[in-house]
Amino acid sequence: MSFASPLFLWYFLPAVLAVVLVAPRSGRNVVVALASLLFYASGAGGTTVLLLACIAVNFLAGRRLEPGDDWPGQRERRRWLLIGVVAFNLTILLIWKYAGFATEQLAVLARWFGGDYPVLHLALPIGISFYTFHHISYVVDIYRGERPALRDPVSFVTYIAMFPQLVAGPIVRYREIADQLPQRRTHRLDDIAAGFPRFAWGLTKKVVVADTLAPMVDACFATPAQDMTFAIAWLGAIGYTMQLYFDFSGYSDMAIGLGRMLGFRLPENFARPYSSVTITEFWRRWHMSLSRWFRDYVYIPLGGNRRGTATTYRNLTIIFVLTGFWHGAAWTYLVWGLFHGGLLVLERRFGWSAAPADLRSRLARRALTLLLVVVGWVFFRAPDLGSALGMLGHMLVPDLAGLTDIVAASVTHQRLFFLLIALIVVLLPAGSGTGPFLEAVRTREAYAVRAVVLTAGLGYAGLLVATGTFSPFLYYQF
Numbered sequence: 084m085s086f087a088s089p090l091f092l093w094y095f096l097p098a099v100l101a102v103v104l105v106a107p108r109s110g111r112n113v114v115v116a117l118a119s120l121l122f123y124a125s126g127a128g129g130t131t132v133l134l135l136a137c138i139a140v141n142f143l144a145g146r147r148l149e150p151g152d153d154w155p156g157q158r159e160r161r162r163w164l165l166i167g168v169v170a171f172n173l174t175i176l177l178i179w180k181y182a183g184f185a186t187e188q189l190a191v192l193a194r195w196f197g198g199d200y201p202v203l204h205l206a207l208p209i210g211i212s213f214y215t216f217h218h219i220s221y222v223v224d225i226y227r228g229e230r231p232a233l234r235d236p237v238s239f240v241t242y243i244a245m246f247p248q249l250v251a252g253p254i255v256r257y258r259e260i261a262d263q264l265p266q267r268r269t270h271r272l273d274d275i276a277a278g279f280p281r282f283a284w285g286l287t288k289k290v291v292v293a294d295t296l297a298p299m300v301d302a303c304f305a306t307p308a309q310d311m312t313f314a315i316a317w318l319g320a321i322g323y324t325m326q327l328y329f330d331f332s333g334y335s336d337m338a339i340g341l342g343r344m345l346g347f348r349l350p351e352n353f354a355r356p357y358s359s360v361t362i363t364e365f366w367r368r369w370h371m372s373l374s375r376w377f378r379d380y381v382y383i384p385l386g387g388n389r390r391g392t393a394t395t396y397r398n399l400t401i402i403f404v405l406t407g408f409w410h411g412a413a414w415t416y417l418v419w420g421l422f423h424g425g426l427l428v429l430e431r432r433f434g435w436s437a438a439p440a441d442l443r444s445r446l447a448r449r450a451l452t453l454l455l456v457v458v459g460w461v462f463f464r465a466p467d468l469g470s471a472l473g474m475l476g477h478m479l480v481p482d483l484a485g486l487t488d489i490v491a492a493s494v495t496h497q498r499l500f501f502l503l504i505a506l507i508v509v510l511l512p513a514g515s516g517t518g519p520f521l522e523a524v525r526t527r528e529a530y531a532v533r534a535v536v537l538t539a540g541l542g543y544a545g546l547l548v549a550t551g552t553f554s555p556f557l558y559y560q561f
Contacts, residue, residue: 086285086289087290092286095118095122104272115241116240118246119245122246126209130209133179134243137214137215138218138243141172142236148165148168148226161226165226169219172215173215176215181412182203184412209250210250213248213254216254216376220376221257223380224261245345245347247342247345252335252352256350277343277344278342281343282337282344284336285339289333289334292333292504293326293329293330294330295497296322296502298493300319303319304319304323304474306489315486316475316477318494320458320474321457321506322502324357327463351371352370353370356456357453357510359449360438360448361430362426363431363436364452381401381405403420403421403423405420406423406424407421414467414468418462418471423459458475458478461474461475
């Protein structure tokens with residue numbers, strides 16, 4: 084059930100908000116938990132049982148992981164329980180998300196030696212990458228003593244399965260929401276009034292911009308290698324750069340707005356990433372909740388940057404190998420992760436991670452950073468490594484060939500207009516008056532621009548949804 088579907092917008096969401104308004108103050112979590120499980124089951128079907136099993140295991144383990152007056156044997160048992168629960172969560176993720184990929188590689192090896200190996204095909208449960216990370220955050224934060232375990236299973240289901248963030252984030256660390264879970268709602272209408280504009284802003288970004296660009300981007304990336312040209316390659320790469328940002332940041336805006344309407348404050352996920360002057364800065368601004376998760380639960384436990392240069396480079400490489408494979412079981416994602424990890428290592432090695440002070444150098448570095456990000460997105464979007472490398476090859480070598488008939492048919496005036504608008508909004512400097520309004524900047528000017536845009540954009544988005552011209556969010560596949 085997509086946030087941008089008529090079923091969600093016109094039936095599910097109004098019904099949930101109506102029940103939230105009339106339910107007792109202490110009943111918020113019950114409403115959210117039941118609505119979230121219904122939301123998930125509507126798309127996940129039988130794999131909802133897997134989610135419930137993971138919820139049960141982690142909830143039961145949580146109370147036994149709390150630190151107390153640990154004597155040596157008890158401390159050791161807590162540590163082994165943590166290892167076991169984390170291993171359980173990762174095993175579930177590895178089996179359902181990566182077993183098929185692993186058996187495909189074994190089948191390729193078997194064919195080289197004249198043999199045969201069966202390939203396992205498992206349906207990927209919706210949101211498994213996200214709720215696995217939520218479970219790990221829960222048990223680790225309890226083990227570290229940062230927050231107490233939840234005693235109420237309804238509150239735990241609310242945290243794990245909360246429908247605004249269940250399918251595609253933001254990734255909410257337990258410590259970020261633990262204090263909000265027991266609170267009773269006292270300002271329900273105020274929460275809805277505060278959350279709806281953010282939700283509407285995200286819906287406009289997703290449906291009006293991202294979905295409009297999607298057919299053009301798909302046509303470019305579907306172009307056969309023999310028909311690929313310089314123009315098609317750059318149009319596809321730039322178009323996807325805009326589509327992915329407006330799609331995923333639009334989803335995050337909608338999730339944060341929905342969470343606020345339900346009485347929760349979810350963490351921000353984007354902060355004008357295409358304004359970054361370095362790749363290091365880009366990863367502080369793009370999918371911030373994922374970066375924070377890997378920092379707190381993998382990078383720092385590995386030693387972070389505290390154990391010398393070589394260890395820091397090793398840790399960065401590990402993090403971005405995991406980041407790549409977290410997004411999908413394919414070599415393209417691994418190469419994309421290694422590409423960004425390698426750039427971060429180079430920036431640290433040569434002292435390029437700090438932004439230059441003078442304006443001319445900042446503009447040049449910003450242009451270079453955006454160019455590198457665009458190159459990386461080609462690996463992220465391409466169906467395989469061969470297609471990615473072929474497309475990048477055409478991007479490097481200008482030619483006089485134009486667009487194929489199929490691509491040309493997809494390049495309508497409407498799509499070119501929204502591509503141009505997206506580029507202008509993204510590329511203008513942060514202080515120009517347009518750029519800051521992409522995210523949740525709280526200034527009088529920001530609110531005024533959003534009001535003007537939403538007046539027209541929300542109505543147009545509603546029309547597009549009504550006519551069925553919406554598509555699933557891109558991050559649903561992860």
